[in-house]
Amino acid sequence: MRHGLPIGCVLLCLSMIGAAVAQVPATVKIGVLSDFSGPFSDQAGKGSLVAAQMAAEDFAKESKGLKVEILSADHQNKPDVGAAIARRWVDQEAVDAVVDLPNSGVALAVNTIMKDKNRTMLASGSATSDLTGKFCQPTTVQWALDTWALGNAMGRAITERGGKSWYFVSFDYALGKALQRDTTEAVEKQGGKILGSVSHPLGTADFSSYLLQAQASGADVIALGDTGADAINAIKQIAEFQILGKDKRLAALFMQIVDIDSLGLKAAQGLLLSEAFYWDLNDSTRAWSKRFAERMNGRMPTINHSATYSATLAYLRAVQAAQTIEGDKVVAQMESAEIDDPLFGKVKVRKDGRAIHPMFVFEVKTPEESKGRYDYYKLVRTISAEDAFRPIDQGGCPLIH
Missing domain, CATH: 3.40.50.2300 (Response regulator)
Structure with missing residues (x-):
């Protein structure tokens, strides 16, 4: 080699670059893990799925070709069921993030799994403050509210x-x-x-x-x-x-x-x-809520629905900016700058995973x-x-x- 680099080194460097690029798949998969049939189904459920789909559609306008697939499943308010779904999603279906989780027991179980798999958990429907306390993980962001x-x-x-x-x-x-x-x-x-x-x-x-x-x-x-x-x-x-x-x-x-x-x-x-959210709070919340209601037979969104939308959109933008689906790196990207969110205003994700806003x-x-x-x-x-x-x-x- 004229410049002193062995051919093996060049090939190794090229393979490392290829591996880095491959970290972001052609389609990013997000699973909405929710209560679709139980006591929290009105607060979350179908509305959270619709909100995540809206976020994916809005992201498509700026995604530069990065596609998004939204999956969903009912955790039945059972931590073991929720944990099994999250594990299957990541291991067998290449799911990159899990969102919603309106049951604190389920959220705490999934929290550990996503950390072990180094994939992102977006706790947009989970309320226990332990997710940003003693059980905080570098792969979890808790949006909207907590206890x-x-x-x-x-x-x-x-x-x-x-x-x-x-x-x-x-x-x-x-x-x-x-x-x-x-x-x-x-x-x-x-x-x-x-x-x-x-x-x-x-x-x-x-x-x-x-x-x-x-x-x-x-x-x-x-x-x-x-x-x-x-x-x-x-x-x-x-x-x-x-x-x-x-x-x-x-x-x-x-x-x-x-x-x-x-x-x-x-x-x-x-x-x-x-x-942290009310549909009639300002022009921006009213405009988004009108779009949501058109898909939900006139029903206005809950805080779970709005948080699922905002967390999903922020996650997708962070994946694109960080060029990785590794959970700790995506969350670090979300923490790196203030997020100007259409529904929650100025949002800052702290080191403990807590997204703060009014x-x-x-x-x-x-x-x-x-x-x-x-x-x-x-x-x-x-x-x-x-x-x-x-x-x-x-x-x-x-x-x-």
């Missing part, structure tokens, strides 16, 4: 309005435990106290015994550490038993717009809730205040991105030194 943000917003808002003593009725699995723990921290910081708690299984229909225990506690606030169909059932039965009054308030810690729609404004009016406290309108279906919220408070989520050094994430 610390919900507990912080609701604990402060209701305690400031006079709710000083609390009693929890919570899911008996990861989400309920995290909601109760994180809300307790916020309440106690405001000078409130916790009088007790009771846990119920996922899919509970009869809340009478749990609500009677809460009523007997004498607490100012009955806090529901659940969501979806369970929270709807609990609130309906609270109304039937006439438990609430001037001396007793309700803190529904994790409600979404489809839950309010199911309850109806007569039952839900006056409820305080916290979300959160909001809303009050549910009265029937007289509402102009029609899905016109349900009044903005009470905007919480800045810096204040909305747990400080990065307080979660116990081993990635933070």
Whole structure:
């Protein structure tokens, strides 16, 4: 060789370049792992699949030929089922990322698998703050909300309005435990106290015994550490038993717009809730939500749906920028610069995997205040991105030194 490079070295270098390019397949595959048939199917389910498909279509306009395939599966709210699907997807079907995951137990199981496979998990529907705490992984990003943000917003808002003593009725699995723990921290910081708690299984229909225990506690606030169909059932039965009054308030810690729609404004009016997204928040959210509703028979998106769209789009852009599907490198790319998101505004992905952005406290309108279906919220408070989520050094994430 005239320039002193052996032919073997040249071939080796060329093969290494080829391997690097091959890291991004011709088609990037994303699996929407959701609840399509259970208590969270309205919050996530088909709407999350539609949102991921919308993200893939919008990315196609800028993808420069990189194709995207969206798969979906029902985890049945069983961690072992969700874990088996995620493992099969990566090992046998070359899936590069998993998104949505509206069940904290399932999310925690899949979190470990995706780290071991070095593929990306986009926890757009998972609420446990442990995903960015003690179980954080370099391959996971948690979008939208978490139990610390919900507990912080609701604990402060209701305690400031006079709710000083609390009693929890919570899911008996990861989400309920995290909601109760994180809300307790916020309440106690405001000078409130916790009088007790009771846990119920996922899919509970009869809340009478749990609500009677809460009523007997004498607490100012009955806090529901659940969501979806369970929270709807609990609130309906609270109304039937006439438990609430001037001396007793309700803190529904994790409600979404489809839950309010199911309850109806007569039952839900006056409820305080916290979300990071509302379809009628600004021109950008309204425009996207109109597109979504056209595909969903007029239904407006939940926070899960909007977060699945935003996380999927951010992931695809990061894959293209980093030229790899390796999970740790894609997430590092997502962390490298602020994301200007059409639905959540300015978003920054922290080293612990937490995507930070503003959160909001809303009050549910009265029937007289509402102009029609899905016109349900009044903005009470905007919480800045810096204040909305747990400080990065307080979660116990081993990635933070």
